Structure formats: structure tokens, C-alpha cells
Amino acid sequence: MSLSQTRMSLNDGAGTYFRSRRARVSETLWAYAFLAPSLVIFAVFVFYPLIRTAHQTFYQPGLYPDAPQRYIGWEQWTDVLGDSDFHATILRTLLLSLMTVLPALVLGLLLAWLVNQPLRGMSLFRIVFSTPVATSVAVASLVFLILLNPQGGILKVDWLTRPTPALMSVALTNVWQNLGITFIIILAGLQSVPDDLIEAAKIDGAGPWRRLRSVIIPTISPTLMFAFVILTIVSFQTFGQIDILTQGGPQDATRVIVYDIFTNRGSDPGAAAVKSIVLFGGLVLLTFIQFAALNRRVHYGD
Amino acid sequence: MNAAVIGRVATYVVLAVLAALLIFPLYVAIVFSLVDKPVKILTDPPVLLRDFNWRVYPDAFTNGDLGRYFVNSIIMSLGIMAGQLVTSVLAAYAFAFLRFPFKKVLFALFLATMMVPVEVIFTQNFQLILDLGWKNSYQGLIVPFLAFGFGTFLLRQAFVAIPSDLRDAAALDGYGHFGFLTRVVIPLARPMLATLSVFSFLLAWNQYLWPLLVADDRQYRTIQIALQSLVSTSPDKLNQGYAAVIMAFVPLFLLLIFFERQLVRGLTAGAVKG
Incomplete structure (x- = not known):
């Protein structure tokens, strides 16, 4: 046994494995065997299509059927990014996101805060407010079609045939369908707030609103951030609601980015690819914002 | 007072x-x-x-051929759920207990898959399914989703909480990695596995864009995609259309009633506390 090996076994101390070269190799082999199934699926059905999408942004279909694709370089990027129609689509997507995320967050916080009061019967309200989790995009959209249907909907409104109200209708459906998961996430956050923190605020004479504003919301801000990011990601992916309620109309008022890609993927695959990568960029940006926010919490927070 | x-x-x-x-x-x-x-x-x-x-419900079930759509949805959701459980458990074990080169890079790669939802890559992924000849098949509905970055992350969080003494004890008893995983880790992580199963089933059952593209044949159509045509066929069948909508909602509502607390706890343990 060489000197360095002896030192290593001494340093490792009790409770850890003696890691010989052979043990290290075997551990690595086990690790890669365990990771292999996931890695294969991710490689084939996530990263390969992503690379193909990026590749597609530089090509256009041939001029006749079965002709090879034509390389056109960055032309497609400049075309799409300079297209005022696409600017409108992005603006619409952001608007829908805003009209989805903010109401869902505020309502979710309100519901979770009310249910978290130490009162009887709250388990019933917990189930009621979580209910939208059990509804799919299709179920939620078809249910809202009853309320909003231009011919004799329950609400007697003509929203789906007019541009701005149509986008608001999609947002309303989004808010309702995502309220359940928002409520569950925020409630989980509220339940991890220490009781003595609330008690201390009570002793200091803080009323319920003040406790919510100055104690609860700052304490659960990482949870609210998590809910914010989830909701934003989900709202960027809105598709089914539009497919069922408005089909992108009226006058393109609800043609958000995913619906745009879906409808134009056959006629202009290159442009659809550019738009897909733009959507991906938006999601990456969001993730980095979340990381930055979480890091700040580590530095200044608890 | x-x-x-x-x-x-x-x-x-x-x-x-x-x-x-x-x-x-x-x-x-x-x-x-x-x-x-x-x-x-x-x-x-x-x-x-x-x-x-009440007859509207059995009528809707037989007239709308709902049995077939439900069976398709169940096969798809159970297939995705079971597959995701297996791949996520294995990967989470590697990330929680094993030391190997490129561990951090690979973990980041797993997390990065969350930034690439179906909506970003569906056109090229669909092309791939066409090339494989998997359009209108169960494998086309299931296989692309057999790995789950968020699920691996949740399970890793649960696995690292398992005391290392247990691992040493298992090693002394002669268990290798596979024995330790199946006899110690999985039984201890059962609550988190339950949470992940519900979550994974829920997401799979509710899918819309991918099944719409991949399964346009009635034989493989899922209930979510069938609902719209059931509601829009004719006004005099509207009651049956909405009976189908409610029937698609009820199984998940029951799942919610049983597992609501579990979902809250799982999210608290895994994601909220980070």
C-alpha cells in the first residue's frame, strides 16, 4: 500500500467507503447505468428536436415537392424579427401572460391566506379552491364556453367575437384553470411560516392586513416567486384554450406565439422554427430571473 | 371578543x-x-x-364511444407515469448517492429540460414521430415523455434526506447499489413517490397539444381531444357533450380529494423550500 493511499484512508475516517480506483470506476459505471434511460429519452426527444429546430431557422423548403431545403442563413431571423405581425404576436402573448399571472397570484394569495386561518371547516374550502387542478385545458375551456358562448352564453356577453374581450376571455379561462395550483403552492408556503413570527407581530399590535403585508408576504416571497415563474411559463404555453374558444380570432386578436407556430408550421416551417427559438429564449430568460431572485434571498434573507 | x-x-x-x-x-x-x-x-x-x-350519462358514454377514449387516456397516462417513476428514481439515486465525473453538468442538463416544453419543440418532435412511423400509436403518445427533469429533482431532494448511516449499514449487510435502492431508499421515499405519481398522472391525463397532433385517428384519440368534437357535434346532443366533460373531470377530482394534502406536502418539501 502506497503512502498516499494510506493517507486517503485515514482522511476518509469512519462511515465512508474506502475508495480505491476500482471502486471509483465501478461507482461511475453504476451512475451512468442509472442515468442512461433518462439521458437517452432527453437526447432523442428533447435535445435532438431542439437542435433540429435551431437548424431549421437557417433553411427554407425547396421550391417544388421533394426538392432539397435551401440554406438562406440569417435572412429568416431578420425577416421574422423585423415583422410587425410577429411583434404584435409577442405583445399579445405578453399581454395574455400579464392578464393571467397577476390576477391568479393575487387571488391565489387571498384564497390561501383566508383558508390558512385557524377556523373550522377549512378542509372543505381547501378542496373547493384546489378544484381547478383537476380540470384540464380542454375541460376548463369547454366549461367557459357555456358562460361566454356568443349565442346564448350564461353571462349574456358577446366577448368571443370582439378582439379585446376575446383575449380577456382566454385570460379569464387561464386564471380559473391555474388558480388551483397557485392556491396549493401558496398554501404550502404559508404553512411553512413559523407561528411565533405571526404571534410576535400580533403582540406588536399588527392587524391582519398589516401582518399580511409586512410579515407574511416578505416571508413567503420565494414561494410567490416560484408561483410567479410557474404561472408565467404556463401562460407562455397557452394553446388549448385558444384552439377551443377562439381559434386565434377574431382578427388575430388571440393569436399568441404557440398558436401562431401551430398554424404556420406547414406553410412556413423556417419562420415557425425562429418563433419556437424565440419562445425558448423567453423561457430561459425567466429561469435566470428566478435563479437571480433565489440567490438574492440566500444573501439577504433567512 | x-x-x-x-x-x-x-x-x-x-x-x-x-x-x-x-x-x-x-x-x-x-x-x-x-x-x-x-x-x-x-x-x-x-x-x-x-x-x-340521469340517463344522459350512460347515453353519452355509449353514443360518444367514450370507453375507447378513456382507455386510450388511461393507457397513455399510466404508461407515462410508470415510465417517469422508473427513470426518475434511477437518475435521482445517481444524483443523490453516487460520485461520478460530470455530475454537476448532467444535473444542470436535467434541470434545463424544464425550459424545453412540448410547445417549443413540437414541430420537429412531430417530424421525428412521423419518421419513426409512430403517428397514431401508443408509443408516439408515451415514449417522448418517459423522462422527467422536475420529477428527478423532486426525488433527489427526498433521497438526500436519507441518513448516510443507513447506507453504510446496508453496505455492511452486503447490499449493492441496487439492493440499497430497492430495500431501503424506495420504501423510505414512498410519500414523495406517491406525490410524483399523482403529479405525473395529472400532467399526462391533461395533455392537449401533443395528443392533438400525434393521435388524430379515433382509435388512439384521448378523451381530452375527443371532448371538443363531442360538444360541438349538434346542439341537441349538447347535454351528452357536457356529460362527457364532467366524466373526464370526475376521476381527477377524486384523485385530488385523496391526495390534496400529499400534493401540498410534496411541493413544500421539494420545490418551495428549494
């Missing part, structure tokens, strides 16, 4: 109003699904149940 009572009553009133508003859309859908003769349903939509008929 008096103020406290008033406060409590006010809380209940606010809760009841909000609950009623939230449930109202579903309530109306249930009323629609029970109307006996839906001739006037569009001109004079019913808000209260007057002429209800």
Missing part, C-alpha cells in the same frame, strides 16, 4: 362567496349535462335544474 366574532363571520361570508364564484362554471356544466331535452339550451340556457335526466 365581539370584534373577533364579527371578523370570523366576515371571513366565512367572504370564503363562501369566493367558493361559489369559483365553482359556478362547473356547476353550470353539471346542469347542462343533466338537461333532459337540450333544444332550448342555446337560446335559453338553464341555470337551475328543471327537467333533469
Whole structure:
């Protein structure tokens, strides 16, 4: 046994494995065997299509059927990014996101805060407010079609045939369908707030609103951030609601980015690819914002 | 004292109003699904149940051929759920207990897959499915989703909480990695595995864009995609259409009632606390 090996076994101390070269190799082999199934699926059905999408942004279909694709370089990027129609689509997507995320967050916080009061019967309200989790995009959209249907909907409104109200209708459906998961996430956050923190605020004479504003919301801000990011990601992916309620109309008022890609993927695959990568960029940006926010919490927070 | 009572009553009133508003859309859908003769349903939509008929539900089930769509949805969701459990458990074990080169890079790669949802890559992924000849097949619906970055992350969080003494004890008893995983780790992580199963089933069952593209043949169509055509066929079948909508909702609602606490706890342990 060489000197360095002896030192290593001494340093490792009790409770850890003696890691010989052979043990290290075997551990690595086990690790890669365990990771292999996931890695294969991710490689084939996530990263390969992503690379193909990026590749597609530089090509256009041939001029006749079965002709090879034509390389056109960055032309497609400049075309799409300079297209005022696409600017409108992005603006619409952001608007829908805003009209989805903010109401869902505020309502979710309100519901979770009310249910978290130490009162009887709250388990019933917990189930009621979580209910939208059990509804799919299709179920939620078809249910809202009853309320909003231009011919004799329950609400007697003509929203789906007019541009701005149509986008608001999609947002309303989004808010309702995502309220359940928002409520569950925020409630989980509220339940991890220490009781003595609330008690201390009570002793200091803080009323319920003040406790919510100055104690609860700052304490659960990482949870609210998590809910914010989830909701934003989900709202960027809105598709089914539009497919069922408005089909992108009226006058393109609800043609958000995913619906745009879906409808134009056959006629202009290159442009659809550019738009897909733009959507991906938006999601990456969001993730980095979340990381930055979480890091700040580590530095200044608890 | 008096103020406290008033406060409590006010809380209940606010809760009841909000609950009623939230449930109202579903309530109306249930009323629609029970109307006996839906001739006037569009001109004079019913808000209260007057002429209800339970037969709408069995009729909707047989006329709409719902059995087939439900079976498709169940096969797809169970397949995705089981596959994701296996791949996520294995990967999470490697990330939690094993030391190997490129561990951090690979973990980051797993997390990065969350930034690439179906909506970003569906056109090229669909092309791939066409090339493989998997359009209108169960493998086309299931295989692309057999790995799950968020699930691996949740399970890793649960696995690292397992005391390292247990691992040493298992090693002394002669268990290798596979024995330790199946005899110690999986039984201890059962609550988190349950949470992940529910979550994974829920997401798979509710999918819309991918099944719409991949399974346009009635033989492989899922219930979510079938619903729209069931509702829009003809006004005099609208009650049956909404009976189908409610039937697609009920199984998940039952799942929610049983697992709501589990979902809250799982999210608290895994994601909220980070």
C-alpha cells in the first residue's frame, strides 16, 4: 500500500467507503447505468428536436415537392424579427401572460391566506379552491364556453367575437384553470411560516392586513416567486384554450406565439422554427430571473 | 371578543362567496349535462335544474364511444407515469448517492429540460414521430415523455434526506447499489413517490397539444381531444357533450380529494423550500 493511499484512508475516517480506483470506476459505471434511460429519452426527444429546430431557422423548403431545403442563413431571423405581425404576436402573448399571472397570484394569495386561518371547516374550502387542478385545458375551456358562448352564453356577453374581450376571455379561462395550483403552492408556503413570527407581530399590535403585508408576504416571497415563474411559463404555453374558444380570432386578436407556430408550421416551417427559438429564449430568460431572485434571498434573507 | 366574532363571520361570508364564484362554471356544466331535452339550451340556457335526466350519462358514454377514449387516456397516462417513476428514481439515486465525473453538468442538463416544453419543440418532435412511423400509436403518445427533469429533482431532494448511516449499514449487510435502492431508499421515499405519481398522472391525463397532433385517428384519440368534437357535434346532443366533460373531470377530482394534502406536502418539501 502506497503512502498516499494510506493517507486517503485515514482522511476518509469512519462511515465512508474506502475508495480505491476500482471502486471509483465501478461507482461511475453504476451512475451512468442509472442515468442512461433518462439521458437517452432527453437526447432523442428533447435535445435532438431542439437542435433540429435551431437548424431549421437557417433553411427554407425547396421550391417544388421533394426538392432539397435551401440554406438562406440569417435572412429568416431578420425577416421574422423585423415583422410587425410577429411583434404584435409577442405583445399579445405578453399581454395574455400579464392578464393571467397577476390576477391568479393575487387571488391565489387571498384564497390561501383566508383558508390558512385557524377556523373550522377549512378542509372543505381547501378542496373547493384546489378544484381547478383537476380540470384540464380542454375541460376548463369547454366549461367557459357555456358562460361566454356568443349565442346564448350564461353571462349574456358577446366577448368571443370582439378582439379585446376575446383575449380577456382566454385570460379569464387561464386564471380559473391555474388558480388551483397557485392556491396549493401558496398554501404550502404559508404553512411553512413559523407561528411565533405571526404571534410576535400580533403582540406588536399588527392587524391582519398589516401582518399580511409586512410579515407574511416578505416571508413567503420565494414561494410567490416560484408561483410567479410557474404561472408565467404556463401562460407562455397557452394553446388549448385558444384552439377551443377562439381559434386565434377574431382578427388575430388571440393569436399568441404557440398558436401562431401551430398554424404556420406547414406553410412556413423556417419562420415557425425562429418563433419556437424565440419562445425558448423567453423561457430561459425567466429561469435566470428566478435563479437571480433565489440567490438574492440566500444573501439577504433567512 | 365581539370584534373577533364579527371578523370570523366576515371571513366565512367572504370564503363562501369566493367558493361559489369559483365553482359556478362547473356547476353550470353539471346542469347542462343533466338537461333532459337540450333544444332550448342555446337560446335559453338553464341555470337551475328543471327537467333533469340521469340517463344522459350512460347515453353519452355509449353514443360518444367514450370507453375507447378513456382507455386510450388511461393507457397513455399510466404508461407515462410508470415510465417517469422508473427513470426518475434511477437518475435521482445517481444524483443523490453516487460520485461520478460530470455530475454537476448532467444535473444542470436535467434541470434545463424544464425550459424545453412540448410547445417549443413540437414541430420537429412531430417530424421525428412521423419518421419513426409512430403517428397514431401508443408509443408516439408515451415514449417522448418517459423522462422527467422536475420529477428527478423532486426525488433527489427526498433521497438526500436519507441518513448516510443507513447506507453504510446496508453496505455492511452486503447490499449493492441496487439492493440499497430497492430495500431501503424506495420504501423510505414512498410519500414523495406517491406525490410524483399523482403529479405525473395529472400532467399526462391533461395533455392537449401533443395528443392533438400525434393521435388524430379515433382509435388512439384521448378523451381530452375527443371532448371538443363531442360538444360541438349538434346542439341537441349538447347535454351528452357536457356529460362527457364532467366524466373526464370526475376521476381527477377524486384523485385530488385523496391526495390534496400529499400534493401540498410534496411541493413544500421539494420545490418551495428549494
